[in-house]
Amino acid sequence: xxxxxxxxxxxxxxxxxxxxxxxxxxxxxxxxxxxxxxxxxxxxxxxxxxxxxxxxxxxxxxxxxxxxxxxxxxxxxxxxxxxxxxxxxxxxxxxxxxxxxxxxxxxxxxxxxxxxxxxxxxxxxxxxxxxxxxxxxxxxxxxxxxxxxxxxxxxxxxxxxxxxxxxxxxxxxxxxxxxxxxxxxxxxxxxxxxxxxxxxxxxxxxxxxxxxxxxxxxxxxxxxxxxxxxxx
Amino acid sequence: xxxxxxxxxxxxxxxxxxxxxxxxxxxxxxxxxxxxxxxxxxxxxxxxxxxxxxxxxxxxxxxxxxxxxxxxxxxxxxxxxxxxxxxxxxxxxxxxxxxxxxxxxxxxxxxxxxxxxxxxxxxxxxxxxxxxxxxxxxxxxxxxxxxxxxxxxxxxxxxxxxxxxxxxxxxxxxxxxxxxxxxxxxxxxxxxxxxxxxxxxxxxxxxxxxxxxxxxxxxxxxxx
Numbered sequence: 001x002x003x004x005x006x007x008x009x010x011x012x013x014x015x016x017x018x019x020x021x022x023x024x025x026x027x028x029x030x031x032x033x034x035x036x037x038x039x040x041x042x043x044x045x046x047x048x049x050x051x052x053x054x055x056x057x058x059x060x061x062x063x064x065x066x067x068x069x070x071x072x073x074x075x076x077x078x079x080x081x082x083x084x085x086x087x088x089x090x091x092x093x094x095x096x097x098x099x100x101x102x103x104x105x106x107x108x109x110x111x112x113x114x115x116x117x118x119x120x121x122x123x124x125x126x127x128x129x130x131x132x133x134x135x136x137x138x139x140x141x142x143x144x145x146x147x148x149x150x151x152x153x154x155x156x157x158x159x160x161x162x163x164x165x166x167x168x169x170x171x172x173x174x175x176x177x178x179x180x181x182x183x184x185x186x187x188x189x190x191x192x193x194x195x196x197x198x199x200x201x202x203x204x205x206x207x208x209x210x211x212x213x214x215x216x217x218x219x220x221x222x223x224x225x226x227x228x229x230x231x232x
Numbered sequence: 233x234x235x236x237x238x239x240x241x242x243x244x245x246x247x248x249x250x251x252x253x254x255x256x257x258x259x260x261x262x263x264x265x266x267x268x269x270x271x272x273x274x275x276x277x278x279x280x281x282x283x284x285x286x287x288x289x290x291x292x293x294x295x296x297x298x299x300x301x302x303x304x305x306x307x308x309x310x311x312x313x314x315x316x317x318x319x320x321x322x323x324x325x326x327x328x329x330x331x332x333x334x335x336x337x338x339x340x341x342x343x344x345x346x347x348x349x350x351x352x353x354x355x356x357x358x359x360x361x362x363x364x365x366x367x368x369x370x371x372x373x374x375x376x377x378x379x380x381x382x383x384x385x386x387x388x389x390x391x392x393x394x395x396x397x398x399x400x401x402x403x404x405x406x407x408x409x410x411x412x413x414x415x416x417x418x419x420x421x422x423x424x425x426x427x428x429x430x431x432x433x434x435x436x437x438x439x440x441x442x443x444x445x446x447x448x449x450x451x452x453x454x455x456x
Binding site: 065068069070071072073074075077078080081084085158161162163165166169170176179182183188191192194195196198199202203206 | 241397423
């Protein structure tokens with residue numbers, strides 16, 4: 001089994017072409033990047049705004065609960081017929097839309113909590129120094145809440161990379177396609193190729209986030225905390 | 233999108249003719265979920281006890297569980313398939329591994345957050361270590377433990393949908409078949425019911441939490 005896997009990934013032709021490892025990895029990461037960007041644009045501004053206003057705690061909690069209750073495969077599958085009906089076709093768009101929906105809750109809640117938990121006296125002091133509201137946000141509140149904001153983006157990104165795998169079932173030509181084809185053709189080597197590639201992507205991106213988080217918040221040791229979302 | 237024929241978003245005729253399948257899928261989905269949560273919880277209790285007794289074990293145990301948690305679900309099942317085959321064991325190994333990261337961190341954090349003064353008082357009353365754990369630490373950590381149960385259960389319901397893709401029944405099998413035949417009714421039934429099950433189980437656990445921790449209601453928490 002392991003031999004078969006090594007044999008598979010060491011054949012040059014398995015790396016090239018539109019169903020090759022290189023192309024599918026690129027598609028997978030490209031889609032994930034686009035999703036994270038889109039979700040950040042949608043989720044972060046309202047999270048910053050509500051966090052500043054110290055309002056919407058109930059909304060933030062509800063967003064987490066709903067986000068967690070909706071199984072990713074269910075939302076992906078449900079968007080498939082909708083996408084076909086409205087002429088967006090299969091593959092990229094239903095996967096993209098489903099992943100954006102999934103990425104919003106962790107980003108929103110963590111960013112909201114991050115901004116909200118900034119010490120009010122610090123905000124007060126920066127206002128007293130004559131900073132305008134926008135300056136207070138960009139120079140005080142966002143840097144102070146950066147650890148949590150980054151945690152949210154990281155959780156969302158990992159979830160997106162994982163779920164993009166499921167996109168294979170709605171025709172997205174990413175790394176999940178190896179797994180999907182591996183199941184159908186009972187080809188263990190193909191199956192393992194997909195599994196290893198996706199797991200590697202997730203682990204590498206997680207590592208990169210760890211390094212970036214440490215760089216951008218040198219004053220604080222980064223914490224990886226699964227409980228962030230669960231505190232009630 | 234009015235339900236009149238098989239091209240509509242959801243075709244109620246089909247639903248009416250497949251109630252038996254829907255029932256058995258519900259049973260399978262629930263069984264896989266509860267089994268995974270129960271095994272995961274039991275394993276995590278042991279791991280958490282080890283972490284609390286021998287502090288240095290927390291970092292490697294939590295780190296390993298976190299690593300498992302990072303592996304995408306479909307990839308993990310794909311890893312296991314060539315070894316354990318298309319069966320419940322494959323599904324359960326994957327499902328249980330995912331619950332570990334959630335449980336261990338929450339249980340350990342919950343027990344650790346018990347106030348030192350309370351522990352001091354319990355020790356002063358002459359409780360043995362085990363007795364203190366059972367009558368003081370665990371009840372006070374109950375909200376954190378139930379919170380972990382809620383997250384683990386809801387997450388597992390979603391993951392069981394994925395095990396449907398490797399032929400383990402449950403709602404995922406409707407989604408799989410609906411996607412491969414491009415038949416939206418099956419997708420809507422499978423996807424919709426798994427959301428309903430997640431929300432329902434979450435609501436049940438909220439109820440359990442309220443019953444198990446009556447003291448949290450007597451002293452409402454105030455906003456900071």
